[in-house]
Amino acid sequence: MDGEKALEYALKCPRCGRVYSGFRVMCECGTPLTVEFHVEGSFEDLIQNNYLDVRRYLRLLPVEDKYTPRIMYPITPIIERKISGHVVLFKLDYLMPSGSFKDRGTFLALSALKREGIRNIVIDSSGNAGISFALYGSTEGLEVHVYIPENTPEGKKSILKLLGARIHLVKGDRNETHRVARESSLGVYVGHWYNPFFLEGIKTLSFEVYEQVGDIDSFIAPVGSGTLLLGTYKGFCMLRDLGALERMPTMIAVQAHGYESVCPKSSKMSSLADGIAIKNPPRRDEIKAAISRTGGTCVSVSDYDIKSALAELMSMGFLVEPTSAVAYAGFKKLVRDEALEEKSKVLVPLTGSGMKLLDKLIRVLREKK
Ligand SMILES: [Zn+2]
The missing domain is CATH 3.40.50.1100 (Rossmann fold)
Incomplete structure (x- = not known):
């Protein structure tokens, strides 16, 4: 690395406009803060080509080299599958060091x-x-x-x-x-x-996807607190502003029955998607804005949908947790509803490893039979 960059960022409240520095998660008015951070140059100039892990993108993030954690995480692989006439790109984030995105x-x-x-x-x-x-x-x-x-x-x-x-x-x-x-x-x-800062860190997923496959049509994310959808949205916006990405993908949120904070409410309750069982995410307005600004949508899935998606993912070799199957269950539902354009290029992140909850996984998959 050639020298330290001077880090300049501000924490801003999207509601009242107050600005803070240091470490803080929430504004005095109770709203979650966002990091305001700008970089100069092109995406290609800013990436550090000699690294194949998170260090590749450090210059695109509000971080100084001397404070980076000791544990690095890798660029996660993408597996491409043709499913129902669409190109589905599975991003294997469950292969992260701690087993999740x-x-x-x-x-x-x-x-x-x-x-x-x-x-x-x-x-x-x-x-x-x-x-x-x-x-x-x-x-x-x-x-x-x-x-x-x-x-x-x-x-x-x-x-x-x-x-x-x-x-x-x-x-x-x-x-x-x-x-x-x-x-x-x-x-x-x-x-x-x-x-x-957590939200800001998720942006690397978008950077990786851009380098791996270029532009995509849709990004389908499981949404509980919304950090995955919002962080990748911020990442795609940054890529667009840097002149790298030609068009924004539509951001599609998938939620589990009973936990529809942005989808229309259903009367049933999911018992499977524990990772996104969140009724009132504090960033709900931001999630809605990201979906509407990109012409996206929201779908809600049942435990039956999640179980079928989970079994299908396992048959493709993806040993993920039930919450991770939510995004793929959403994709299947969009296909059934003919809600995707023909031959769409769709990114489905696989967010969490099944290895961490084998007890639950065995129970869920046995119940299906
Ligand atoms: Zn505020």
């Missing part, structure tokens, strides 16, 4: 925490984000307090223990877990529903 957000959040010298952190999670923070935090000597719902799959709890996280089980659902974590005095709250 969350590592992208954690990496950048950790660098911001290192810059501020913060040692004790608090996060609420359905499992994956907690595991990711616990893994990256453990190598930085951070004390990581993870608040999870009591009914979190045993496999995820075991990994958190293994990584030395301080686990706090919360009686109640994901929203109650969030409430309890926010009131914790054990460390700085870094929850990914709010954390603007």
Whole structure:
């Protein structure tokens, strides 16, 4: 690397316009903040070609080299399949070090925490984000307090223990877990529903996709808190502004029955998609805006849809968790409804590994038979 870049960014409230610096996740008015960060030059000039991991994109992110976490994550592969006349591009983010796409957000959040010298952190999670923070935090000597719902799959709890996280089980659902974590005095709250740095870190997914396959027609994401959809949307916007991407993909949100924060509500409740069982995501307005600005849409899927998609993904060799099957279930539904243009080039991220919750996976797939 040739010298340190001077890092200039601001944390801005999209609602009232207040501006902050340092590490902070929320505005005084209660709104999640966003990182305002601009780079000069072209995408091709800014990438560091000598790296095939996250370091390739460091100059496109609000991060300084001296604060990058010790654990690097790789560029994840894409597997292309022709399905129902469309080109489906599966992005294997479950192959990340901690087994989920969350590592992208954690990496950048950790660098911001290192810059501020913060040692004790608090996060609420359905499992994956907690595991990711616990893994990256453990190598930085951070004390990581993870608040999870009591009914979190045993496999995820075991990994958190293994990584030395301080686990706090919360009686109640994901929203109650969030409430309890926010009131914790054990460390700085870094929850990914709010954390603007986490969102910024997700942008690398878009950068990778652009380099791997160029323009795509649609990006189909499971949406709970919306960090994946919003982070990739920001990444695609940046690529467009840098003159790399020719057209924005339509952003399509897929939600599970009963947890439709942006889709029309259904009367049933999903019990499978624990990773996106979030009723009131704080960035709901931003999610809606990203969908409408790109001409996207939202679909809601049932547990039956998720199970079938999961079994089909396994038959293609993708050992993912049920929540990860939500995006593919959404794709299948869009095909049934003839809602996709002919021969669409569609990106379906596979977000979380099934290896972390084999107990649940075996149960779900046995039930199907
Ligand atoms: Zn504000």
